[in-house]
Each structure stands twice: as C-alpha cells, then as structure tokens.
Amino acid sequence: MKLLKVLAVCLTVLAMSTFAMAGTLEDVRAKGYIQAGVNGSLFGFGKADEKGVWKGLDVDSARALSVAVFGSPDKLKFTPLTAKTRFTALQSGEIDVLFRNCTQTLSRDTALGLDFCQVNYYDGQGFLIPRKLGVKSAKELDGATVCVLPGTTTEMNVADYFRANGMKMNPVVIEDTSELAKAFFAGRCDCLTSDASQLAGTRAVAPNPADYMILPEIISKEPLAPAVRHGDNQWKDIVNYSVLAMINAEELGITSKNVDEMLKSSDPKIKRFLGVTKGNGKAIGLDENFAYNIIKMVGNYGEIFERNVGVNTQLGIERGLNALWTDGGLMYSPPFK
Amino acid sequence: MELNANNENEVLVKPPISSVGVIGWIKGNLFSSPFNTILTIIIVSILWFSILPFLNWALIDSSWLPDANCRESGGACWSIISSNYKIILFGFYPQDILWRPITAIVMLVSLLCISRNRNYWNAFLGYSWLISLIIMGILLKGGILGLEPVDIERWGGIILTLLLSVFGLTAAYPLGIILALGRQSEMPVIKTFCIFYIELIRGVPLISLLFMSSVVFPLFLPEGVSINAILRAQVAIIMFTAAYVAEVVRGGLQGMNKGQFEAADSIGLNYFQTMRLIILPQALKIVIPPSVSVLISAFKDTSLVVIIGLYDLLKTTQTTLSEPKWMGFSAEAYIFIALIYFVCCFFMSNYSRKLEKELDTGL
Numbered sequence: 212m213k214l215l216k217v218l219a220v221c222l223t224v225l226a227m228s229t230f231a232m233a234g235t236l237e238d239v240r241a242k243g244y245i246q247a248g249v250n251g252s253l254f255g256f257g258k259a260d261e262k263g264v265w266k267g268l269d270v271d272s273a274r275a276l277s278v279a280v281f282g283s284p285d286k287l288k289f290t291p292l293t294a295k296t297r298f299t300a301l302q303s304g305e306i307d308v309l310f311r312n313c314t315q316t317l318s319r320d321t322a323l324g325l326d327f328c329q330v331n332y333y334d335g336q337g338f339l340i341p342r343k344l345g346v347k348s349a350k351e352l353d354g355a356t357v358c359v360l361p362g363t364t365t366e367m368n369v370a371d372y373f374r375a376n377g378m379k380m381n382p383v384v385i386e387d388t389s390e391l392a393k394a395f396f397a398g399r400c401d402c403l404t405s406d407a408s409q410l411a412g413t414r415a416v417a418p419n420p421a422d423y424m425i426l427p428e429i430i431s432k433e434p435l436a437p438a439v440r441h442g443d444n445q446w447k448d449i450v451n452y453s454v455l456a457m458i459n460a461e462e463l464g465i466t467s468k469n470v471d472e473m474l475k476s477s478d479p480k481i482k483r484f485l486g487v488t489k490g491n492g493k494a495i496g497l498d499e500n501f502a503y504n505i506i507k508m509v510g511n512y513g514e515i516f517e518r519n520v521g522v523n524t525q526l527g528i529e530r531g532l533n534a535l536w537t538d539g540g541l542m543y544s545p546p547f548k
Numbered sequence: 549m550e551l552n553a554n555n556e557n558e559v560l561v562k563p564p565i566s567s568v569g570v571i572g573w574i575k576g577n578l579f580s581s582p583f584n585t586i587l588t589i590i591i592v593s594i595l596w597f598s599i600l601p602f603l604n605w606a607l608i609d610s611s612w613l614p615d616a617n618c619r620e621s622g623g624a625c626w627s628i629i630s631s632n633y634k635i636i637l638f639g640f641y642p643q644d645i646l647w648r649p650i651t652a653i654v655m656l657v658s659l660l661c662i663s664r665n666r667n668y669w670n671a672f673l674g675y676s677w678l679i680s681l682i683i684m685g686i687l688l689k690g691g692i693l694g695l696e697p698v699d700i701e702r703w704g705g706i707i708l709t710l711l712l713s714v715f716g717l718t719a720a721y722p723l724g725i726i727l728a729l730g731r732q733s734e735m736p737v738i739k740t741f742c743i744f745y746i747e748l749i750r751g752v753p754l755i756s757l758l759f760m761s762s763v764v765f766p767l768f769l770p771e772g773v774s775i776n777a778i779l780r781a782q783v784a785i786i787m788f789t790a791a792y793v794a795e796v797v798r799g800g801l802q803g804m805n806k807g808q809f810e811a812a813d814s815i816g817l818n819y820f821q822t823m824r825l826i827i828l829p830q831a832l833k834i835v836i837p838p839s840v841s842v843l844i845s846a847f848k849d850t851s852l853v854v855i856i857g858l859y860d861l862l863k864t865t866q867t868t869l870s871e872p873k874w875m876g877f878s879a880e881a882y883i884f885i886a887l888i889y890f891v892c893c894f895f896m897s898n899y900s901r902k903l904e905k906e907l908d909t910g911l
Contacts, residue, residue, distance in 0.1 A: 251857065252870040259867065261632045263640045288701065290777075293857040296762055303766035305774050393876075415872040418619070525872040 235307050235439070235446040236280070236496065244286045247273040248306040251291025254412060255520040255528075256312050256332075265289050269310035271515040272331045272437060274508070276308065276453040279501045284508045298323055301440060308450055309438040319438075326447050327436040329454040331512075332520075333532035333541050335429035336368050337407040339414055342424050344401055349428035353378040358391050358400040360384070365431075369404045372430040392416065402426075406433060411526040420527075429532065448495055452547075456502040459484060459544035460511035462535055467510040470503060484547045491547055502547065512542060618877060625877045629884050632868045636885070639704010639859040645696060649707050652684040656710065664899055666906060700778055704859035706888065708778065712850040712860065713892075716785040717843050723786065724793025725832075729823065731794065732801055742794070749791035754849050757784040762856040781853045789846040796838045800831035833907050840900035844893050851889075861885050 239245050249257035249269055257267040274284040290306050301309045302324060312334075313319070315327040338349050338357075346352060349372070359366050361384045373380040383400045385391040392413045395403040403413065407429060414423045437454065439447050460466070463481055465473045473481055482488040485503045492499035509515065513535075520528045534540025562568075566575055578588040609623025618625035629636070634643050641649055659680055662668055688707065691697035703711065730742035749757070761780040769775065804827055812822035832839075851862040859867070865881045868874055874881075 251859075252863075252867045254871050258870065259635065259640060260871075261635050261868070263635055263643055288699065290701065291857050291859065293855065295759070295855075296857050299763045299766060303769065303774065305766055305777075412872050412875075416875045 235443050236449065239280060239307055243281075244288050245273070245277055245280065245308065246288050246290060246306045247276075248290050248292045248297055248300050248309040248311050249273065250311045251289075253312060255408065255524065255526045257289075257291075257310065266519065268332055268515060268519045269312060269437075271509055271519060272454055272457075273308070273310045275457055275505045276450055278504045278508050279449060279453040279456070279497055282498060282501075282504055298325065301325060301438060304440075307439075307446075312435045313438055314433045315436045315438075324441045325438045326441045326443075327438050328447060328451040329458075330434040330436040330541075331454050332408070332435040334406050334408050334433035334435055335532070336365055336404060336431040336433070337410055337429050338402045338404050338426040339395070339410045339423055340402040340426060341398075342422055346402075346426070349426045349430070350376060350378075352380070352402060354380070355401040356381040356383055356399070358383045358385060358395045358403040360391060360405065365405060368431040407531075408520065408526065408528060411520070411528045415525045415527060427531075445496060449497065452495060453501075453505060454512075455544045456484075456505050456547070457509070457512040457515065458535070458542045459547055460502070460506045461513040461542070462537065462544060465506055465511060466514060467506055467508075470506045474503070480546070480548075624880050625874075626880055628868065628874045628877045628880050632874070635705070636861070636864045636868055636881070637705045638707060639864050640702040641704060641707065642696070642698060642702070645690075645698075648687045648690070648695070648698075649703075652687045653706070653710065655680050655684055656714070660895075664902070666903075700776055703778070705864045706861050708853075708859060709850055709861045711778070712782055712785055712853065713847045715782060716789055716850065717846060719786045720789035720846065721793055721839075721843075723790035725797050725828070727790060727794035728797035728801060731798055746791045746794050749788055750795070754784070754788050754852055755855060757788055758852060758856050760784070777856070778858060781856060781858055785846065785850060785853075788849075789842065792842045792846070793839060796835050796842055797831065799838065800833075800835035801827065803834050804831055836900055836904050836907070840896060844896050847892060847896070848889060861888065 249265070249267070252258055253267070255267055257265070257269040259265050270289070273287055273289075277287045278284050280286070290300060292300050292306075292309075292311055297309060297311050297313065298319070300306045309325075310331075312332070313327075314334075315330065319325055320327050338352065340346055340352075352373075357369060357380050359369055359382055366382070366384070369380070370382075383394065385394055391403065394400065395413075396417055403410070405413070407425065410425050414420050414425065417423050437450055439450055460470075463473075463478075463484060465481065465485070470485070474485055474487060476482065476485075479488065483491060485506075486492055486499040486501070489499045492501055495501075498504070510518070513530075516530065516533060517523065520526045522529060530538070530540060532541050534542065536543040563572075565571060579585045604623070606624045609621055610626055611618050611621050611623065612626045612630060614627055614631040618627055634646065638646055638649055659677060663673065663677075686692065686695070688703060689698060689700070727742050727746060730738045731746065733739045733742070758781060761784040762777060765780060766774060808826055808830065809822065812826045817825065851860055853860050854863040854866070857863070862885060865885050869878050869881055
C-alpha cells in the first residue's frame with residue numbers, strides 16, 4: 212500500500228512536470244468554451260436546479276469569466292467534481308478553471324501545483340443556536356453541549372476555540388449531516404457548529420427557522436477561491452480580474468441595472484473601469500469593455516451574492532465578511548487602472 | 549334404498565367448519581399449538597404496528613403534487629419525485645427534448661422484452677439490435693438529421709445507469725469468456741497474462757478501479773488529450789465485471805466431463821470448433837445462475853460511479869436532496885430509485901430462471 216502510494220505520487224509528479232505551459236486562454240478561445248469544474252450539489256454555490264440550469268455563487272463567477280473571454284455568459288461547460296476528483300481534474304487539463312468552493316491553503320497553492328485567484332466567498336466555522344437560549348455571543352457558550360460532525364477540522368476547531376477561551380464544552384458527535392440537524396432541532400444540544408454557509412442551509416430547514424440564529428463569531432478561516440493551474444499567469448490574471456470586476460463594480464455603485472447610465476459618468480475611475488477610457492482591456496488581453504459586459508450580463512458582487520446566498524434566499528446569509536471593505540467586510544478590489 | 553340413504557348422509561355430513569376453508573387453514577397453520585398461537589399473535593401485532601403506520605405514511609398522510617408544502621403534512625413527501633423526476637431520471641439532459649432519451653429507453657426495453665423469447669432469436673433480431681443501437685445513439689447524441697447535439701457529459705440519471713450497465717454487461721461477458729479460455733490455455737504467455745489480469749482485478753475493489761480511472765489515469769495522458777469521464781468509468785466497469793465473469797465461466801469449463809473434449813478430438817474438431825460447438829454451449833448453461841448473480845451485482849455496482857462525480861440515478865437523487873427545500877425527504881427519494889433498481893434486477897433474475905428451464909436437458 213505504501214509502495215503504491217509512493218508510486219502514485221512519483222507518477223503524478225512525473226505527469227505534472229510534462230505539462231507544457233501552453234496558454235489556457237488560447238486553448239479556450241480555440242475550442243470556443245470554458246470547461247469549469249463546479250461542486251454540483253452545494254445549494255447556493257454550485258448546483259443545477261430541477262430544470263437542469265446551473266445556479267450558485269461559483270457558477271455566476273464562472274459566468275463572469277465566460278463573459279470576460281467571450282462576451283457571453285453561456286460559453287461554459289460545467290464538470291461537477293467531488294472533493295477528491297477536483298484537483299486532478301484541474302491538473303490533468305480536463306477543466307480550465309475550478310470554481311468549487313475550495314479553501315485556499317498554502318499546501319494546495321504550492322505542492323498541488325495550483326494557483327488560487329481572488330476569493331469569492333469568505334467562509335468560516337460558526338455556531339447555530341435556538342433563540343430561546345438567550346445567548347448573543349459564542350463567548351457565552353461555557354458548558355454548552357455542541358452538536359458536531361466527527362473527523363473533520365470542524366471538531367478540532369471548536370475544541371480549540373473553547374480551550375482558548377477557557378470554556379468547557381460537551382460535544383455530541385453525530386456522523387450524518389441531516390441526522391446532526393435532526394438531533395439539534397430535537398434539542399439534544401445547545402448549539403450546532405459547522406461552516407457558516409452550511410449553518411444557514413441547516414437553519415433554512417428548521418421546523419421554524421425564525422426560532423434559530425447564527426452567532427456572529429466565526430472561529431476558523433475558509434477563504435473559498437477559484438483555482439487555475441500553476442504557471443499560466445495570463446489566465447490567472449483573467450480569472451482574478453473577472454471576479455475583482457464584480458467587487459469593484461459594487462464599490463463604484465455600478466449594478467447590472469444602471470451600468471448603461473454609468474457609461475456616461477464623468478468619474479475617471481468609472482470611465483476607466485467600464486472601458487470608456489481605453490487601456491485595461493489591452494493590458495489584460497481582453498475586450499476593452501469586458502468589465503462592462505460582466506456587470507451587464509452577470510451583475511456586481513452584491514447582486515450575485517444576494518441572488519444566490521443572500522438574506523432573501525433559502526440560505527439567508529448576511530454579508531458579514533463578504534461585505535465590501537467600506538462596509539466592514541473583506542471584499543476589496545485593487546484599482547482598475 | 550338403505551344404501552342410498554347412507555350415501556346421501558355421507559354427502560350431507562360435511563367436515564366441521566373449523567377444519568376446512570379459511571378458518572380451517574388458520575386453525576391448522578397459525579393456531580395449531582400454544583407456541584404457534586403466541587408466535588402468530590406476536591407477528592401479527594408487529595405487522596399491525598409497522599405496516600399500518602407505513603401505509604398511513606406512504607399513502608394517506610402523504611403529499612403527491614409538485615410544490616405541495618411537505619413540511620406541514622406528517623406523511624411521505626412524494627412531491628420530491630413529482631417536482632424533480634426530470635432531473636432525477638435524466639440528469640442534465642436538456643429538458644425540452646426529453647422525448648429523445650425516452651424513445652431510446654422505450655426501444656431498449658422493448659428489444660430486451662422481445663429478446664427474452666428464444667424463438668425470436670434470428671438474424672433479423674440481430675440486425676434490429678444493431679440498427680436500434682445506432683438509432684438510440686443518434687437520438688441521444690444528436691448532431692445530425694437536424695437534432696440538437698447533446699454532449700455525453702450531459703447524459704445523466706437513468707440514461708447513464710442503463711448505458712453503463714447495458715454496455716458494461718454486454719462487453720464484459722464475451723471478454724470474461726475469452727479470459728476464462730485464456731486461463732485454461734496451454735500457451736504459457738496467454739495463461740500467465742490471464743491469471744495475472746483476473747487475480748489483479750479481483751484483488752482490488754471496484755471503487756479503487758474507478759478512482760484510478762478518474763483520478764490517476766488522466767495524469768498519464770499526453771497534454772491536450774482527455775478521455776471522457778463516462779468512458780473511463782465504463783472501461784473500469786467492463787474490466788472489473790469481466791474478471792468476475794471469467795472465474796464463473798472457468799467453473800463451468802472445469803465442470804465439463806473430460807470425455808466431451810476427447811469426443812470432440814476424436815471427430816477431428818479443432819480447438820475453436822470444440823469450444824464453440826461442444827464445450828461452451830454446455831459450460832455456459834451450467835453457469836447461468838452464478839453469471840446472472842455477477843451481472844445483477846455489476847448492474848447495482850454501477851451506482852458506485854457516484855463517488856467519482858458521475859450523475860447516475862443515485863447521484864441525481866442525492867443532488868436533489870441537497871436542495872434546502874427537499875432536505876430531510878431522503879426516504880421517499882431513495883424508495884423511488886430502489887424500486888427502479890428492483891424492477892431491473894428482478895427482470896434479470898426472472899429471465900435467468902426462464903432460460904434455465906428452457907435449456908434444461910436433465911444434464
């Protein structure tokens with residue numbers, strides 16, 4: 212078994228080292244579409260609805276990329292990938308870009324031969340509690356029973372958090388996500404801990420969702436970012452600035468509805484961003500109006516957030532860390548100039 | 549006269565009502581002793597307390613219409629099926645042209661039904677299969693005759709399950725026979741190769757083969773070449789099933805009397821004639837029951853492609869279940885696909901029993 216593992220690693224390295232650094236952009240233009248790896252079964256991020264139409268924050272980010280390259284949001288083919296197959300699919304060239312709620316980590320960014328682009332969702336582990344518990348902060352959870360999935364970093368994170376804050380906890384460990392939720396709703400534990408985006412989904416299926424709330428504390432860092440193959444800098448720039456364009460548009464107050472009026476704006480920042488003043492497109496190797504197209508056809512970051520995971524969806528997630536830096540969040544775009 | 553009267557009496561006096569008919573059967577079989585009586589009462593009460601609530605859940609309290617509010621009724625939520633049957637059964641196949649996969653599946657099922665009867669086995673049926681397979685391929689794939697092209701990646705649900713199993717089983721069976729013959733061969737290279745192949749494949753679980761095909765294999769391909777994930781999984785399933793079929797067939801070959809080989813030799817048949825005319829027809833007949841078990845389990849094993857992210861029937865169901873609206877109604881969805889799997893497996897085992905009966909020559 213060990214020998215097999217060593218063999219597999221050697222072969223993987225060998226196979227990866229044979230990658231020529233051909234430009235993904237040329238490949239994609241030649242075949243006429245972008246092959247995007249997505250989750251396939253994560254509601255709000257990447258999942259087909261009952262009509263087979265792909266929806267989600269990651270899917271919309273991929274559409275923005277498609278608009279940037281082709282001027283159309285539909286030049287995409289989606290490959291649903293599991294947590295195990297996602298990185299190989301990218302390494303082997305089966306997909307051109309990975310939009311699959313992947314946490315950016317040092318080892319993935321380096322040893323796996325990937326490059327992560329602009330984070331499109333800052334996730335993190337949080338707590339779900341019944342409102343009647345009367346708790347307003349995770350710091351007040353001393354002595355609480357905590358429902359948690361076993362064998363994940365989730366379990367470790369929560370233990371670390373309680374220890375670091377000098378609190379006691381009684382873990383209730385349950386294998387299956389839906390069973391875990393059932394136990395929590397049945398009152399077997401005071402709080403449930405998981406990634407914040409999933410807590411929102413769990414709360415949505417509660418018998419009475421308004422009786423439950425997610426505490427403001429986030430106890431781990433899960434920056435979810437699109438990834439490309441290491442070494443293709445132009446392609447990475449394009450993926451990067453497709454996502455950043457949506458963030459920048461929100462900051463400049465440009466939405467899919469007012470983008471046409473904004474073309475007439477006299478603000479030099481907006482003029483450069485929308486391609487009225489030329490230069491950005493040539494620098495990145497795309498149409499001068501790529502940012503305009505993205506906002507017009509897909510929307511700004513705030514729009515795709517609200518559409519897929521925001522407070523009016525079944526997930527009902529607040530912006531939190533994903534708000535603009537001007538609103539106290541982490542979404543910050545470098546200037547488009 | 550006296551005799552007649554007696555006869556009449558005999559006719560008239562029926563056995564007591566408690567020993568014939570339904571009551572008699574009940575008394576004789578269910579309440580024949582105190583122990584049996586206790587068992588009957590226990591079993592009936594178990595049935596009463598399990599079947600009744602189940603029927604209540606499944607039929608009476610249940611919601612059937614799409615968009616019904618399932619969380620308010622306490623019963624089964626069949627709405628999950630009626631709202632999502634298109635994506636569960638056909639995956640990402642474009643929903644405005646579903647008539648194409650439906651026609652293809654109807655063609656396949658009717659051909660299978662016709663082929664059940666061995667009287668229809670002739671050249672015409674063979675050609676029908678060939679032509680129908682081509683038509684089915686065209687229907688599914690499109691791209692010519694004005695049909696909108698559909699990528700193979702978009703084939704999902706029952707289309708993918710049937711594709712993987714029908715092609716998997718039909719390709720694996722002949723391959724398995726060849727491997728079995730190879731293993732019996734006297735040529736050392738062929739024999740060693742076959743033994744090595746069979747033992748290697750049987751020594752690893754199907755999941756690891758699927759992982760190899762989906763995670764490791766693509767890395768070895770030259771840059772720019774990529775083989776479709778469905779095809780890779782299909783090949784893995786064929787390779788795996790063939791190894792098991794080979795061992796089953798070998799059992800049949802070893803069960804043949806040595807006299808059969810000698811008889812074939814004595815009338816001057818060469819190796820291929822011996823195998824084709826004498827040995828294989830008998831050997832394959834002996835191994836019908838074990839081959840069918842292999843084929844049935846291979847059919848069910850196709851659902852393992854779920855772990856490499858292919859959207860077969862199981863995966864499309866799981867995808868539907870990941871939507872917040874339908875979370876928690878897994879029982880209904882899984883019962884639905886369990887029924888589909890059951891119908892297919894039952895068809896196969898039923899057919900094998902029929903075939904055994906027809907081929908039974910009392911050997």
